[in-house]
Structure formats: C-alpha cells, structure tokens
Amino acid sequence: MKKSHDRAILEDLRSPARQNNDRAFAEIYACHYASVQKFITKQGGTDEDAQDVFQEILIILYEKIRQADFKLDCKLSTYMLAICKNIWHKKLKRLRLQQNIIQENHKQSLLVEEEAPADYAIISDEKRLMELLSHLSPDCREILRLYYFDRLSMRQIAEVMGYNSEQVAKNKKSRCMQVLRRLVDKDPNKTSFFPKEDYEV
Amino acid sequence: MRYSAQAFDDYLLQKMIPSEKRAFEEDLAADSELREAFEAYSNLVGAVREDGRQELRYRLTRMRLDWDKRLKRRSWIRRGAAVLIGLLAVSLFLYLSYTSKRSPPELFEAFYEPAELPDSIAGAAPFDPVWKDFVEAYQQGLFAEALQVLPVTILLEATEDPKVWMAYGCALIGVGDFSRAARHFGSPTVAHNTFTADEAKWYQALCLLQLGQFEACANLLQVLAADPDADFHAQAGRLLKQVQRLR
Numbered sequence: 057m058k059k060s061h062d063r064a065i066l067e068d069l070r071s072p073a074r075q076n077n078d079r080a081f082a083e084i085y086a087c088h089y090a091s092v093q094k095f096i097t098k099q100g101g102t103d104e105d106a107q108d109v110f111q112e113i114l115i116i117l118y119e120k121i122r123q124a125d126f127k128l129d130c131k132l133s134t135y136m137l138a139i140c141k142n143i144w145h146k147k148l149k150r151l152r153l154q155q156n157i158i159q160e161n162h163k164q165s166l167l168v169e170e171e172a173p174a175d176y177a178i179i180s181d182e183k184r185l186m187e188l189l190s191h192l193s194p195d196c197r198e199i200l201r202l203y204y205f206d207r208l209s210m211r212q213i214a215e216v217m218g219y220n221s222e223q224v225a226k227n228k229k230s231r232c233m234q235v236l237r238r239l240v241d242k243d244p245n246k247t248s249f250f251p252k253e254d255y256e257v
Numbered sequence: 258m259r260y261s262a263q264a265f266d267d268y269l270l271q272k273m274i275p276s277e278k279r280a281f282e283e284d285l286a287a288d289s290e291l292r293e294a295f296e297a298y299s300n301l302v303g304a305v306r307e308d309g310r311q312e313l314r315y316r317l318t319r320m321r322l323d324w325d326k327r328l329k330r331r332s333w334i335r336r337g338a339a340v341l342i343g344l345l346a347v348s349l350f351l352y353l354s355y356t357s358k359r360s361p362p363e364l365f366e367a368f369y370e371p372a373e374l375p376d377s378i379a380g381a382a383p384f385d386p387v388w389k390d391f392v393e394a395y396q397q398g399l400f401a402e403a404l405q406v407l408p409v410t411i412l413l414e415a416t417e418d419p420k421v422w423m424a425y426g427c428a429l430i431g432v433g434d435f436s437r438a439a440r441h442f443g444s445p446t447v448a449h450n451t452f453t454a455d456e457a458k459w460y461q462a463l464c465l466l467q468l469g470q471f472e473a474c475a476n477l478l479q480v481l482a483a484d485p486d487a488d489f490h491a492q493a494g495r496l497l498k499q500v501q502r503l504r
C-alpha cells in the first residue's frame with residue numbers, strides 16, 4: 057500500500073468528523089483485514105477471533121492516532137500487524153491462565169474455600185463506573201467521550217455538538233464531570249475507585 | 258500545592274510541557290492526598306475512555322456488516338473484471354492469429370523442414386562414391402556441393418528410392434533455387450510416384466509460395482488439405498488459410 061494512501065487514511069481517522077473516521081475504518085477493513093485474518097487463522101484462531109482482534113486493532117489505532125505524540129514511522133500494515141501480534145499473544149496468555157485456574161480450581165474445589173482474586177475488585181469497580189456513566193444525560197456522556205476518548209479540542213467539541221462557542225463547551229464539560237463525580241459520591245458501592253474525601257478539583 | 262481539574266486533564270491528555278509534567282509528578286509523589294484525588298479522577302477518566310471504546314466497538318460492529326457486503330461486492334466486481342479481461346485477451350489473441358498477415362518468407366520459415374534421407378540411402382552410400390558424397394554433403398547442409406556431385410539425370414534414372422528425389426529438391430531449396438526446386442517436385446517422375454506424391458506437392462507448394470505464385474500454391478495445398486490420409490494434411494490446411502489471405 058502506498059504511503060500517501062496510508063497518510064490519507066490516518067488523516068481521516070484523525071478528523072473530528074465521524075463520517076471521515078468511518079470512511080477510514082472501511083478503507084482499513086478493505087485493505088488490511090485479510091492479512092490479519094490470515095495471521096490469526098495461521099496461529100490456530102477462528103474467523104471470529106480474527107474479527108474480534110481486528111476490532112481491537114482499530115480501537116487501539118484510533119486512540120493512538122489521537123495522542124499528541126503519535127508518529128507513524130513504518131507502513132500502516134506493519135504497524136497494524138504488530139498490534140495484532142500483541143493482542144493475540146495477550147489473548148492466548150489470558151486463555152492459558154484461565155485454563156490453569158480452572159484446572160487448579162477443579163483439583164481443589166472441595167478442599168479450599170474460594171477467594172475472589174484481587175482483579176475481580178478492579179473489574180467490578182470499572183463495571184460500576186460504567187453503570188454510573190449510563191446515568192448521565194446523552195449529551196453529557198457524549199461530551200465527556202469526545203473530550204477524553206476522542207481527544208477533541210473544546211473548539212471541535214463546540215462544532216460537533218452545535219454549541220455557540222468554545223466556552224459553552226468548556227462549561228458544559230466541567231458540569232458533566234461534576235455530575236459524574238456526584239454520582240460516584242452517592243454510589244453506595246464505591247470502593248477503591250474513589251478512595252477518600254473529595255480533593256479540590 | 259493545589260491543582261485544578263484542568264491540570265489533571267492536562268496531565269492525562271499529555272498537554273503539559275515537560276517542566277510542568279515533572280513538577281506535577283514530584284508533587285504527586287510527595288502529597289498522598291493529591292495522589293488519591295488524582296487516582297480517583299483518573300479512574301473517572303478511565304471509565305469515560307472505556308465508555309468511548311464500548312461505543313466505538315458498537316459502531317464498528319454495526320459498520321462491519323456493511324463492510325462485508327461491500328467487500329463481497331468488490332470481490333465479485335474484481336472477479337467479473339478478471340473474467341472480462343481474460344475473455345478480451347483470448348478474443349484479441351484469436352482475432353490477431355486469424356487476421357494477421359505473415360509474409361511468404363515468414364510462412365516458409367514457419368512451415369519448411371528439409372526432407373530427411375532414409376537409412377537405406379545412408380546404408381548404400383559406402384558402396385557408391387556418388388551417393389556417399391551426396392549424402393555426406395546433404396547431411397552437413399552443404400547443398401551446393403551435394404548438387405554438384407549428383408546430376409539430376411543420374412538421380413532420376415539411377416535411384417530407386419524416391420526419398421532421394423525429395424532430398425535433391427530440398428538441396429535446391431537449400432541453395433535458394435526455388436524455381437528449379439518447384440520444377441523438380443512437379444516433374445512427372447517425382448509428382449506421380451505413389452510414395453512421394455504428397456510430399457512432392459507439399460514441397461512444390463512451399464517453393465511456389467516463395468516464388469509468389471499463391472494461386473498455384475493454394476491449389477496444391479487444397480488437394481492435400483482435402484485428403485485426410487495425405488501426408489502433410491494438417492500443415493497444408495493451416496498454411497492454406499494463410500496463403501488465402503495473401504491472395
């Protein structure tokens with residue numbers, strides 16, 4: 057694939073306009089899915105695994121590209137394959153670990169009282185936070201996503217959301233964050249994710 | 258030192274300049290209250306980012322159905338295009354091979370192969386110096402010398418193996434004397450001999466082709482092409498098509 061083609065894809069992916077992002081995703085899918093699928097099936101994975109891995113690659117790529125210090129020094133296909141290998145090896149590692157735990161539990165299930173691993177607490181905290189996010193208004197949720205996940209500037213957020221000015225977007229974002237913090241404060245199950253009394257932020 | 262939410266955001270979104278970042282990290286290390294507040298804040302931001310990932314995952318899943326459709330359509334279009342190009346290439350090849358005109362010398366080169374001397378002649382050669390010299394010269398491609406040692410009168414009267422007549426004619430072709438060769442292959446002794454009639458017609462036709470007598474050439478080829486049992490039947494059919502284009 058030509059470098060100029062890669063550049064065009066990255067530009068579309070970096071763009072604040074969703075339709076440009078979607079166009080880039082479609083182009084990446086058309087040009088690079090086959091190689092990812094080939095790699096995964098060669099490694100013993102299924103087509104479904106390949107689709108999952110490919111989706112994760114797109115998400116990682118999307119997040120990486122929006123970081124200020126991101127620079128692509130190689131071809132997009134090479135970069136994507138490197139991410140693919142990484143994801144796949146992590147997935148295999150996790151699978152092996154799970155199998156080991158199941159086998160171990162099976163051996164000792166009647167003898168030892170089960171203890172939830174420490175990871176469970178983190179996962180449940182994350183889940184709880186995600187649930188709390190669903191209590192936000194759709195606009196609030198969108199603004200926070202645009203700011204923290206899509207890393208858009210306040211000016212870009214104002215354009216996307218149709219606000220009159222950057223300041224409106226800024227105020228709105230601050231208010232949404234406060235609402236989220238209040239939701240967290242009120243949550244009876246809050247644990248490690250919000251350790252102490254409020255700090256002045 | 259107190260930090261605002263904006264400062265936390267700047268750190269998390271990598272918007273701090275290196276000196277600010279260093280100072281913030283030093284404060285984080287020194288101030289446990291700040292560390293806890295920052296941890297809580299970054300947990301919230303982490304959750305928002307995870308929410309963004311989920312939303313993108315959902316979007317990508319929806320889009321994938323459309324991509325698969327498009328990809329399938331694209332692959333069908335590609336296959337169709339490949340088949341079309343293949344068909345066009347084959348048609349072009351067939352069209353060119355049927356319509357291209359090759360010059361008489363080109364056709365002659367493509368179809369002519371000198372007659373081989375039969376083993377019987379080669380075997381008889383040691384006993385007769387005339388044959389011996391002819392066979393040696395012919396086999397070495399020294400056609401002028403071969404013709405010198407074997408005058409045509411001796412050839413036609415003395416030999417009983419008509420294959421030698423073919424070799425003699427081919428020696429004439431070898432020296433470029435196509436009219437004499439055509440006459441030789443067309444002479445009654447050669448042309449009417451049961452064993453050599455077809456071969457004589459074929460070589461005579463080739464000579465006539467070189468001489469530009471396409472009509473006469475085509476007539477001879479037609480006789481061979483019409484008879485499926487004739488020697489050179491297939492070659493005659495192919496050459497006839499080309500000669501007809503020249504006419």
